[in-house]
Amino acid sequence: MSGLHLLGCGSALPGEPVGNERLADRLGLSSAWVETFIGTRTRHFAVDLDSGRVRWTLEDLCTDAADRALADAGTEASEVAFVVLATATPDALMPTVAALLADRLGLDGAAAYQIQSGCSGALQALALADALLAARPDRVGLVVGGDVCSKHLDLDQDFHRLPPDALVNHVLFGDGAGAVVVGGRPRPGSRAVLGHIEHRLAGPGLPPGQRVEWYGTAELSGALRSGTPPGPAVTEDYKAVEHRVPLLARAERDDLLAASGWPPETVGHLLPPQLSGRMTARLASELRAGFEWEPVSCVAETGNNGNALVLLQLERLLPKLDPGRRALVLAVESSKWIRAGCTVEAPHG
């Protein structure tokens, strides 16, 4: 069976889940409003909400997730030829989290790639792993995705003065990392085969649906001299997201069914794009299009942790995926409108 062989997976969510009561209390929101309109029940933060102390870096979370994936696969770190790590929120610009993670795992001599990406990042990283293994299928690679929003989470600000758009971000997002060990050939204990891994730009000429800035010394010093901060670091066009994500997800679903030749009734599970808990639930039922596809989501419990999401969904899928069963993965990145997806199939008995 050709494709990318999934040998094991792991994840790392920092600390205890933060519920809506706790978060609403901290942000001065109504938890009922969060439950009803957002539908995300819990999320995890790498920063302590009371002290403001950063307890985990992205590197910490990615290393924990990778360690667990290697243990799950029964793979020694010395077997790993490359790492592809996807994130929108690296700990620093240099060195990369991918290189530091590889060093912590003892992968001397390995190739360490870091992809800058959003919600399509895990699939971009899987597509690269697929290409790297196609040439050398005997090798094993590590795909990691994660995000940490600590740097953009200003806990000392007056949340009562924030506009609703900015408040929503604090409710939607969460921190975490996921990892999978992949190979170019099946091994004893292979969990699933990923096929037709693709991602493509799908919004020609459209303005970005999301922007996330970073600041340098010049902006920081300028703000200090003038006493005024620059514009908001995170901006989203929620109307555009609500309008375009379902369109792109449907197009991706149809492409995957056509490319795989799978009759829809042979698919058992759907891993839908992860937005808010509420939008994801609605989108999943639209995308099932009348078929008995069981949705596999995580965002209502993990919050939107970007590049980790697809890997966390895969981790939840595997125990449910009986021999020979099939699933579809769909992801949409609203930053510059990318649609992405892949097929998943469990080995036959």
Place this chain on the structure above:
Amino acid sequence: MSGLHLLGCGSALPGEPVGNERLADRLGLSSAWVETFIGTRTRHFAVDLDSGRVRWTLEDLCTDAADRALADAGTEASEVAFVVLATATPDALMPTVAALLADRLGLDGAAAYQIQSGCSGALQALALADALLAARPDRVGLVVGGDVCSKHLDLDQDFHRLPPDALVNHVLFGDGAGAVVVGGRPRPGSRAVLGHIEHRLAGPGLPPGQRVEWYGTAELSGALRSGTPPGPAVTEDYKAVEHRVPLLARAERDDLLAASGWPPETVGHLLPPQLSGRMTARLASELRAGFEWEPVSCVAETGNNGNALVLLQLERLLPKLDPGRRALVLAVESSKWIRAGCTVEAPHG
């Protein structure tokens, strides 16, 4: 001939070159000191040194370089299946420069990857392009590398109060982008074949030789409240760089000669790691190891523009590379110690 086929190249250096007199005047340095100890003669900046206005974004420079590479290759944008863009200094965290560039070039439906990387970035991007084309050699891809230091260049600061290490950064670095069009098969007019493209972590357990930070809302707001900036954004261990870069470059050179089986006397040109103008010249003569290898560098004129360097060196190499002639490319990333390289060979007549 297998390998990655180089079909065309282009570059974009912002504005006029900034000489040492001009820079020394602006920074309150001695230009004689810069000439003697650094040896970099000119560099280009995306920001206007007088007004502080940012005149080019990284996206602008990468788009110009890519346009020129496509024209040089005689390739239509519609033929391009993917972009791999390498940078340490993206314009924003999201959307990526790779996606915005692809949109500006009209590459709807293409895959757009952005690698977070330093001086090994162009070779990392070429290695990924090689893997992506191995599976589908009929396709054409675009590899782009560039860096812009505007965000970390605070022109309003008092340069007289900076420690020497921080001042050196302003003399060493420059802005710019390079691009190449690559294919999995030779085409009429193919310029060269790149082989044995590799990069590997090569400093197990060692602290990073370079760190470049980014700041988020939390750090910015914290600085505004306290009135004090966080630590320096760019830190380098110049002693470690001076010690380790030659060691790693030699190891890479020896690996490439062994992997290619090329007798050293059949190699005509060497593209050495780009540090300061002075260190690069010394390193190049060490690395030639008694052979008649002509060094091809750019850093003394372009400044160290990170992810662009190898692509700018390739652009300078091609007009000198007669049919059947060979060259070696070496790069070292000091952030977390990566050595990288590839072979280059011009088609036979």
